[in-house]
Amino acid sequence: MVQTQHANTDADTIHTAMDRAKSVLVGLLLAGAVIYAGIVGYMFLNQQSLLYQPDGELPDPASVGLADVDVLSLPMADGAVLTAWSAPAAIPDAPTVLFFHGQSGNLGDRADRLREILNSGYGLLAPSYRGFPGSEGEPSELALISDGVQLFDKLSGEGETVVLHGQSLGTGIAAAVAAERPDAELLVLEAPFTATVDVAAERYPFLPVTALMKDQFATRELIERITVPTLIFHGTEDQTIPLHHGQALAEMSDSAQLYVIPNGTHNDLWSYGLWDDVHQQLQKN
Known part of the structure; x- marks a missing residue:
């Protein structure tokens, strides 16, 4: 017991x-x-504040070395007013570059790029996105693409030949405009993504980002039907948007040339001659 x-x-x-x-x-x-x-x-x-990161005050163009650039207030179809930096082409019949910047900061942070464009004799129209310094409204994928198309139509309606240049986040806008406006002279994609949702999925593999993310900027779904001649620039050391994104887009496209820049990172591709390659391509057109 x-x-x-x-x-x-x-x-x-x-x-x-x-x-x-x-x-x-x-x-x-x-x-x-x-x-x-x-x-x-x-x-x-907080996804919108993670994707769109405006910062600082929009400087006077002259204070960042762009004395020949005008500041425009451009009303969009829904009434929002955007601020844009603009300058005419210095060379007769040269195209105007419609420049879409990246996700953070403001236009002043891109002054060196814009100066190279102007020094080449091209015209310039560089909008500050909705919700970014100088512009009204709230940024969203649909709104930014709609604004981009309207700005393209403004230039085209004035008889301008348009080069679409997108930087990082701006590549999603530039590609979408090119898909809608095949009469663009050239599409330049600087450090592009296949989609913002793809980048997010790589950074946060433990989250259901496809279901959560509103603004997915799926360039991979557009690139196959873009007929505008396209130049894709991507650095081998880009830790923000890895090289395989640019490579994938080039493989999907029938009209794209891929420039792989050894040792290039996300923000220094111009120092490796990006604009020289764009300029040479435009001289051939």
């Missing part, structure tokens, strides 16, 4: 320990689920 009582006591102890372990495990799983839900909720609610 004593042996039986000891056995029962041992069994009770084991069961109690197992119950406690189960309780701890369930508690950990519930805590993990709550934390994960919090992360998902945070990313969902």
